[in-house]
Amino acid sequence: MRHGTQHADVATAELETALRGGPFHVALRAAITARGLPLQRVQHHLTRYGVKVGVTSLSYWQQGARRPQRAESLRAVRALEEILQLPDESLIRLLTTADELTGAERPAARSYRSLVEASGALEKLLAELDSPLDGGLLALGHHERVRIGARRELLGRDSQHIVRAHKDGVDRYVAVHHGDPGCTPERMAVHALENCRAGRVLWHHETGVLVAELLFDTRLRSGDTFLFRYGVEDGTAGASSEYVRGFGFSGGQYALEVRFAEEALPVRCHRFTQHSAAAPRSGRQELTLSGRHRSVHMVEQRVRSGIVGIGWDWE
8 A cells, every 4th residue: 555655756756747747648658647637538538628639649649659739638637737637837838938939039940941952952962972762771779969059050060870771782861960050061161080991072052051071990791790980060040049950760769969069048948850851740758968078868769750959048
């Protein structure tokens, strides 16, 4: 009996913390756990309030895969506050806060149109390098460190890769860098740091896309693994508000770290995911800035096709 009481106390404490700081999906999941209700039971209660929401949607909401946005969904959230015995506006407030942070308070992110235009430019550059989409390499691990400068600009990044060849004769990797709006790709520099050397570098000025060959000193056979590291020096655009990484294929672990200059620290940071450039962002999670390194990071144990990233607010 005592064990059950301790479990309930922990669940209640986690719920109180989640309701104070969010994000929404964590608070919703904590509330459902604290009340001990299966999702089918939650759905049944909602129907008594005249609200129709599927069990799948409820599951997506508490996982952070989707966020309630339509009028009917927001009615459901208000009903959930009563069903789960939560303070009025406690869940709605978390949704509103998230909307404000991703909207009016944040500098404008790249539009879907600009991303489409960039993808078209990238296809042409890759064709010029005669490079297939995956280059014959499977990603086992990828650690990326991004540096934000004193002017809030994207100073540069370095990437360390662990790859496995899935065909014979692979001897290069083609890196892609997409600078912030207003960048000048022809002024950027590519540095081969470990186990590779720089080859051809091409760019598309209008979209800020740069591609670079990184040549290996050996030809890999199918099944061979390889480690290499390279960097891109940027610093050619204005204030940066996010860093995103797109994956065309599922793969291994991906770690992204963003380090800020001491003179330019953001007030908030968060991670997010996106199924595609046209899809809404989901999986938002607040990140705490490390005082010692002035950095935040995220880790995806196994990436899926889509987009992941870290965003931040300057004010």
